[in-house]
Amino acid sequence: MTVGVEQIGRPTLRDPWVLGALGIALATFVFALGQIPAVAAGAYPSLSWSWVAGLGVEFAFRLDGLALLFVLLIAGIGVLVLAYAGAYASAVAKGRRLCLLLAAFMVAMLGLVAADDLITLFVFWEATTVISYLLIGFDHEQAKARRSALQGLLITGAGGLAMLAGFVLLGITAETFRISELPAALAGTDMGSLTLPLCLILAGCFTKSAQVPFHLWLPNAMAAPTPVSAYLHSATMVKAGIYLLARLHPTFGAHEIWFPVLTTVGAATALWASIQALRQSDLKLMLAHTTVMALGTLTMFLGSSAPVAIAAAVTFILVHALYKATLFLAVGVIDTHTGTRDRGVLAGLRASLPVTAVAVFAGAFSMAGFPPFLGFIGKELKYEGALAIAQEPGLVVAAAVLANAMMVAVAMVVSLRTFLGERPGSLPARVPPRLMVAAPLALGVLGLLFGLLPSIVGNPLVQPAVTSVLGEPATIKLALWHGINVPLMLSIVTVALGVAIYWGLDRITAGLDSIGATLGWNGDRIYDVVLAATLSGAGRVTALLQHGRLPLYVAVTFVVVGASLIAGAVMDDAAVWALVEIEPIEPWEIGSLILLVVGAGLAVVGRRRLTALSGLAAIGVGTTLVFLMHGAVDVAVTQFMVEALIVILVAAVIPKIPPFEAVRSTRPVRLLRAGVAAFVGLGVTLALLRLAPPVDRKITAFYEATSVPEAFGRNIVNVILVDFRALDTFGEVAVVVIAALAAFALLRGRRNSRGLS
Amino acid sequence: MSTLILRTASRMLTALLLLVSVYLLWRGHNEPGGGFVGGLTAAAAFILVAMAEGWRVARRALGVDARLLALIGLAIAAVAGLLAGPLGLPFLTGLWWKEAGLPLGTPLLFDIGVYLAVMGSVLTIAFAVEREV
Numbered sequence: 001m002t003v004g005v006e007q008i009g010r011p012t013l014r015d016p017w018v019l020g021a022l023g024i025a026l027a028t029f030v031f032a033l034g035q036i037p038a039v040a041a042g043a044y045p046s047l048s049w050s051w052v053a054g055l056g057v058e059f060a061f062r063l064d065g066l067a068l069l070f071v072l073l074i075a076g077i078g079v080l081v082l083a084y085a086g087a088y089a090s091a092v093a094k095g096r097r098l099c100l101l102l103a104a105f106m107v108a109m110l111g112l113v114a115a116d117d118l119i120t121l122f123v124f125w126e127a128t129t130v131i132s133y134l135l136i137g138f139d140h141e142q143a144k145a146r147r148s149a150l151q152g153l154l155i156t157g158a159g160g161l162a163m164l165a166g167f168v169l170l171g172i173t174a175e176t177f178r179i180s181e182l183p184a185a186l187a188g189t190d191m192g193s194l195t196l197p198l199c200l201i202l203a204g205c206f207t208k209s210a211q212v213p214f215h216l217w218l219p220n221a222m223a224a225p226t227p228v229s230a231y232l233h234s235a236t237m238v239k240a241g242i243y244l245l246a247r248l249h250p251t252f253g254a255h256e257i258w259f260p261v262l263t264t265v266g267a268a269t270a271l272w273a274s275i276q277a278l279r280q281s282d283l284k285l286m287l288a289h290t291t292v293m294a295l296g297t298l299t300m301f302l303g304s305s306a307p308v309a310i311a312a313a314v315t316f317i318l319v320h321a322l323y324k325a326t327l328f329l330a331v332g333v334i335d336t337h338t339g340t341r342d343r344g345v346l347a348g349l350r351a352s353l354p355v356t357a358v359a360v361f362a363g364a365f366s367m368a369g370f371p372p373f374l375g376f377i378g379k380e381l382k383y384e385g386a387l388a389i390a391q392e393p394g395l396v397v398a399a400a401v402l403a404n405a406m407m408v409a410v411a412m413v414v415s416l417r418t419f420l421g422e423r424p425g426s427l428p429a430r431v432p433p434r435l436m437v438a439a440p441l442a443l444g445v446l447g448l449l450f451g452l453l454p455s456i457v458g459n460p461l462v463q464p465a466v467t468s469v470l471g472e473p474a475t476i477k478l479a480l481w482h483g484i485n486v487p488l489m490l491s492i493v494t495v496a497l498g499v500a501i502y503w504g505l506d507r508i509t510a511g512l513d514s515i516g517a518t519l520g521w522n523g524d525r526i527y528d529v530v531l532a533a534t535l536s537g538a539g540r541v542t543a544l545l546q547h548g549r550l551p552l553y554v555a556v557t558f559v560v561v562g563a564s565l566i567a568g569a570v571m572d573d574a575a576v577w578a579l580v581e582i583e584p585i586e587p588w589e590i591g592s593l594i595l596l597v598v599g600a601g602l603a604v605v606g607r608r609r610l611t612a613l614s615g616l617a618a619i620g621v622g623t624t625l626v627f628l629m630h631g632a633v634d635v636a637v638t639q640f641m642v643e644a645l646i647v648i649l650v651a652a653v654i655p656k657i658p659p660f661e662a663v664r665s666t667r668p669v670r671l672l673r674a675g676v677a678a679f680v681g682l683g684v685t686l687a688l689l690r691l692a693p694p695v696d697r698k699i700t701a702f703y704e705a706t707s708v709p710e711a712f713g714r715n716i717v718n719v720i721l722v723d724f725r726a727l728d729t730f731g732e733v734a735v736v737v738i739a740a741l742a743a744f745a746l747l748r749g750r751r752n753s754r755g756l757s
Numbered sequence: 758m759s760t761l762i763l764r765t766a767s768r769m770l771t772a773l774l775l776l777v778s779v780y781l782l783w784r785g786h787n788e789p790g791g792g793f794v795g796g797l798t799a800a801a802a803f804i805l806v807a808m809a810e811g812w813r814v815a816r817r818a819l820g821v822d823a824r825l826l827a828l829i830g831l832a833i834a835a836v837a838g839l840l841a842g843p844l845g846l847p848f849l850t851g852l853w854w855k856e857a858g859l860p861l862g863t864p865l866l867f868d869i870g871v872y873l874a875v876m877g878s879v880l881t882i883a884f885a886v887e888r889e890v
Contacts, residue, residue, distance in 0.1 A: 634794070637789055637790070637794050638794045641797035641798060645801060645804070648808070652808075711851060712786070713864070714786070714788075715785060715786055715789060715791070717791070718786055719786065721793070721868075722786075722864040722867050722868045723864045727838075727848070730838060733831060733874045733875065736878045737827045739878070740824070740878035740882050743881070743882045743885060744824060744881050744882070747885040
């Protein structure tokens with residue numbers, strides 16, 4: 001059947017960077033394997049470094065059963081995906097970038113699942129968001145990839161921010177950020193006080209794990225290269241939300257909204273995604289929707305506290321990661337082989353892709369839950385778990401059966417349709433690199449192996465993970481054959497239903513499409529509308545606030561300052577008014593007073609700019625004198641220098657701008673300005689009167705006592721500036737420099753634009 | 758503004774102002790003064806040159822770009838703060854070196870940074886304003 005043999009893909013596996021990334025993944029995997037006995041025995045390896053000691057934040061890591069399961073999945077699938085990516089990339093430079101980003105993502109993900117500190121976890125969580133952005137937008141020449149990357153970033157980033165707020169609230173309530181100490185620290189706490197942090201954290205989990213209504217970024221993320229989709233958007237990153245739900249199960253599991261919210265959202269996600277999956281013609285998109293469905297199912301089960309339900313969830317995490325990565329990688333092989341992923345075109349590939357066919361059938365059978373694959377055990381456990389959920393077994397069972405039936409149908413599409421039947425002669429047949437073919441096969445075979453010998457994963461992996469989620473020891477036994485029981489009956493119903501859906505698939509797809517067309521609305525359109533509204537709203541606000549008219553900026557600033565001063569004075573009930581005990585004015589103070597009054601008058605009535613400027617200068621000198629008379633020599637000298645420089649700078653400008661008379665404002669405008677000036681004057685007067693008499697000498701006394709012995713300086717003002725509060729000074733000087741650079745840019749920019757026009 | 762009297766006097770006045778600015782900086786720790794007011798005074802000295810002999814002369818007299826001067830000042834202040842790091846002390850802890858018989862220490866270095874930053878910033882704005890109009 002092979003039409004034209006053409007070796008595509010130049011393995012970049014000889015590149016040292018790629019080899020290094022592979023080495024890290026492999027070393028982590030081997031290390032994690034070595035930790036299995038200790039973790040299963042309950043001895044959790046842990047590490048911690050002090051980070052923000054003042055806030056009790058640490059770089060803390062702890063490898064319990066749940067973390068170890070994820071570490072093994074991330075590192076193990078990471079090894080295969082990296083090897084696959086090296087073979088997949090068309091050029092060495094691209095392959096290196098892809099592999100390094102994937103490796104960086106792997107490290108972030110490992111940190112996330114091993115973190116035992118809420119803030120540490122958050123840092124890695126955000127790292128996965130950012131790296132995911134880079135990976136979805138890997139083919140950045142394509143507008144679609146850029147849009148999808150931004151959409152994923154915005155949705156998961158918004159959820160991440162909400163989650164950070166939730167973490168902080170949780171940490172404050174519990175008085176610890178250590179995740180492993182949370183349940184004990186919160187014992188006896190009123191659960192009602194945890195509702196807000198819980199909701200915020202759920203927002204993070206639901207956006208990351210693509211729960212309805214935040215799911216739409218995940219199918220769009222399929223714009224990414226195949227290894228990325230397989231790794232991030234099926235096996236690892238999207239499980240981060242699930243992981244966190246499992247991780248916080250001991251903390252929040254007893255909260256009254258935990259069960260209803262998780263069950264409802266999970267069930268809704270599973271059902272919605274399974275309907276969407278049937279509408280897709282692209283195999284990769286179909287798989288993406290089944291990922292959303294799987295995530296919904298996991299959320300649904302994590303809502304329960306029944307050990308069997310948790311065991312079902314944990315087992316399904318493993319099952320799903322194995323078969324979904326298998327299928328994604330295999331679809332990538334098919335795409336490379338034929339150049340298409342359209343299920344309407346693909347058929348009869350068994351002869352040209354025999355090895356991939358085996359991998360796909362193994363993955364698909366595990367997905368469909370056929371014995372003897374691990375998926376069968378997972379599905380039986382799910383039904384058992386659903387029946388064990390005390391509150392709403394009917395809803396959960398129905399959702400689980402329906403979702404699994406859809407999975408059977410999708411599995412049949414991916415395997416039967418694609419590989420059996422008559423191969424269209426027009427399909428090209430390029431030979432994919434051997435490594436690309438080997439990776440999915442390895443994962444698919446593992447799914448079969450674990451299904452045949454479930455004890456390999458049961459006691460060492462699943463049981464410790466379930467123990468971690470429940471927060472108490474649990475005994476789980478995975479087995480293929482449980483006898484004839486209700487779950488088995490449900491399995492038979494599921495398969496029958498799945499086959500029925502498969503036969504009617506084209507009619508169902510057409511029907512769903514016509515419903516979709518009638519509605520005319522979908523999640524992406526809502527996203528676009530919301531995004532456009534946000535941007536145009538931001539544009540309008542900016543246009544309103546940043547109008548570019550200097551007099552208006554100054555007026556607004558002054559009015560706000562005046563209003564806050566007046567409001568502060570009026571609303572302060574404890575204000576002490578200095579009016580009654582004002583000190584008598586000394587004769588020598590009259591001089592500065594005259595200077596101030598005359599200066600102010602001159603500034604107001606002056607008909608020329610230079611006159612008004614002289615008035616302002618007089619006010620400056622008068623103020624300086626007041627400081628001097630009250631012993632603030634430093635302030636006086638600095639004030640004087642500032643006044644002098646302002647006068648010089650303004651005087652330098654005056655001759656070069658139009659005369660005052662030419663731009664004199666109309667009377668109403670001048671009255672308005674007078675009003676603003678009077679308003680600010682009133683505010684300052686009130687503030688001064690309020691602050692005047694009882695100055696607290698405590699701070700002065702402290703500096704007087706410590707200035708010489710501790711900082712070796714007698715000028716308290718300067719010692720404060722350069723020693724006691726040097727950080728403030730540093731900040732202020734930085735602001736001065738930035739302001740100067742900004743002024744420079746502003747003035748130069750204006751000159752340039754004028755030069756152009 | 759460029760009269761003969763101003764031009765003649767400005768040479769001496771500029772030198773005097775610069776001297777005063779350094780004096781203000783030096784004595785700041787014990788008497789009124791300090792890096793901030795010293796920097797302002799030094800800036801005033803160069804603006805005086807500009808008034809008397811033109812902005813080009815002032816700019817040439819300064820020798821470096823005013824923006825660079827401001828950034829160097831900021832960097833010196835940062836270095837003065839960072840010197841405490843290797844000793845395991847918090848950022849900006851004052852370190853003193855009194856063996857020379859003079860009150861030398863990182864607070865003085867910090868103040869020199871402030872001096873240069875303020876001087877550079879004021880001159881950046883002054884030179885930019887002059888170019889603009």
